[in-house]
Amino acid sequence: MHSIHSLLDSHDGYGLAELVRKGEVRPGELLEAVIERIEQVEPQLNAVCEKLYDKARLDAQSASASQGTFAGVPTLIKDLFSPLRGALMTNGSLACGEVRADFEAEVVTRLRQAGCVFAGSSTAPEFGTSYTTESTRFGATRNPWNTEHSAGGSSGGAAALVAARVVPFAHGNDGGGSLRVPASCCGVFGFKPSRGLMPSGPLVGEGWAGMGTPHAITLSVRDSAALLDVTAGMDLGAPYAAPLHSTSYLAAAQGPARPLRIALVEHLDPWPSSAESLAAVRHAARLCESLGHSVEVTRLPVELPVFLDRVFDIIGASTRGYIDMLGQMRGQPVALEELEPRTRIILRERGDIGGARYAAAVDWIHALGRAFAAFLQDFDLILTPTLTREPPRIGELDAFDERLSLAEVMEQFHSYSPFTALFNATGQPAMSVPLYWTAAGLPIGAHFAGRFGDEATLLALAAQLEQAQPWASRVPPVNARQGGAVN
Template identity: 75%
Template sequence: MQDIQQLLDKEDATGLAAHVRGGEVQPVELLDAVIERLERVEPTLNAVAERLYESARETALEPGARAGAFAGVPTLIKDLFAPVRGAAMTNGSLALGGARADFEAEVVTRLRRAGCLIVGTSTAPEFGSSYTTESTRLGATRNPWNRDRSAGGSSGGAAALVAARVVPFAHGNDGGGSLRVPASCCGVFGFKPSRGLLPSGPMVGEGWAGMGTNHCITLSVRDSAALLDATAGIDLGAPYAAPLHARPYVTALEQAPRPLRIALVEEVGPWGTSAQSLEAVRQAASLCQSLGHRIEPARLPVVIPEFLDQVFTIIGASTQNYLELLARMRGAPVPSEELEVRTRIILREKGGVSGAQYAAAVEWIHALGRQLATFMQDYDLILSPTLAREPVEIGELDLRDDRLSLAELIERFHSYSPFTALFNASGQPAMSVPLHWSAQGLPMGAHFAGRFGDEATLLALAAQLEQARPWRARVPPINACMR
């Protein structure tokens, strides 16, 4: 008989599922053990939006619960435009009231088909437009490395639970860094696929003009690759389609990548990069060089303030459209007091843009995608810091003064994360790899972006880095382990 808690301490999701398929562990036993772990850390982390224990237990007891690539593995779905049938769908906002989903996102359906047990939903900030997971509705999600620090956003709940070893992976989504930023903050692996590789329907056609995508935050690289194998591919009526890898994504991990030409970008935009972040990215560059890759300093062909103005035109118009939809469903406009200060600032300056302005912004980011694709003809990958400094303290990005201008909001958020959103706009795959911890013991990820559709090269390098500098043994002070 396997000690399930010890298995959860040491195994990733791929390993746990193998034990379930082999009959050594029953799905319901694994579920109960995860529930115990979740309850051990949740009062401190505040990473769960809703517990779904009973429905997960019903699924665990079904005859087919021991089948699939992730047979019997419990996980959580981010509470942000990824509905789970019967669960509350708050999108991190008071404006959703008591809404419950009567349908499911296609990515949730595919995770269930792979054998996952949906044990709950994880926290997100209102509408996902923040690099910290703090909201009036759900409170602040705390970093397991230091509870006074943010777990990042917008998939902060997912990252905190994975880092704390509650579950080996958790679903998230990413419209400007929302998988990679919290992965960096919490010392875990965050991978954003190419635009159109993962399904977004049926609720979402193109989140933020195609900048948003689903995937997961994981402990191991092989879980991320296997999750792509389980969930990738367009859904019915999808507006975009990225090319699928000719072979399973997990096969990309079987051998080291050929020597790669990597552009090293230490700064982007007007705000600068902290000494801690520079040290982290330079150590990552040195590690890549030691593995036979070629590192070349470079500058990206983009003017960041102009780029972010176009991005917030898209975010503002999209948010206004969503609130008008909510108003029609409610039969009355959404009161401004139900919205976060951050959302009110965005709407004040960008909620009333014209259709022509929105179309121009979409064309602008598509042109940027072509510029970066041209840049990538000379490089296999781009390496930068994930964040320009250490994980921020709780409250620093939770805006309370709606007299702030949008320019001040942009500086507050994007001086912290100036790198990640570029690759949502271009549609390129990108990842944050946990290779460095600061002198204060805080994780600081290295960010890599690849060519559109070339997830395989990123995953191959990630596996090589994971082998060269393993991170799984680094467990935060707030954790669910039975050690």
């Protein structure tokens, strides 16, 4: 008889749920093992916002083997605009106080209905506007490959916990790379669905003019696809919806990958990719070619500084709207002193733009989506580095100096991640695949983007890459494994 820990070591979430359905494992056993694993690595990683063990134990007791695709599988919900009933709703900020949600996000409800048990919430930076998970409220979330380095952001807590083998998958969301950046930093799989594929309700119709979307960080491609099957699709009152796959995303991931035409983009002016980043993306390109795909070096039809200027018009206005709403909800305006310097810089320079300027920014990113759709008439996918360099050290990336200009903050973040936000703006699905580790032992992901609504092609390729170069056997120094091999 295998121990519970060896099963967690050797199975993804889909596989664990199969054991629950067969009666070989009880949800409560899985939960207690995950709690042990959280306690084992949390002192080194600082990836958990709030532990919800007592409520999770009650949920595990009532979980049934027939409950759903992920019956009895423990996971965590990211503490960022994803309310979980009864849990703290801090959004990484001191300004949110100790408020607890009395409702939950639709994506959380769908995960619950699929059988997931929520052991806690995972960390995020204030309001998700950073590519590293460091905040005044919670401190720094650390990378399990080297705790002196960042786990990425803004779903850094989720990525660190999955990489450290605490849970097989964890919920996150992505408005400019917030699933894919931490997946790259932590050597796991991060997938961003198309605009409108995932539910954003019930609180809002869309985040950041449609650039934001929930999904998950996973160890296996299979879990990512199966999670899409149980969460994708418009929710009540959604303003629009992307098309669902004709069969299932899991079937797409398990089917054969057809030969693809892949556009390789190695850098994006004005910021170069490092030698390690180029080595990572060229390694991915060679692997794709060895699997029968064609790869052509090309350039993207975008001027990055102009793009970022429009994006921060949207982020600035949206942040102001949220801060105003927060003040109304708590009955007292939010003082600037309650916010981190990065947020104050964004508000200072873009928080008070007019409606016409905001509308022009939205029109501009929609036009960019049209341009990228035309570009992909000649290619099936776009391949870029996920990041221009390896994960930075803690404290290196995030700006805690209000004297900086927004242009300096943009350069600090987007010289590190110039590619990911493009595909939030265009609405295209995109993923970071863990295929390369630097000489220092830090991961750098390969980033692929597909046509709008074509998650299936990306998932089929990801599964093919996973089979050709399995990454689950690569385990970071900080980990919760108790022995066994991932199958």
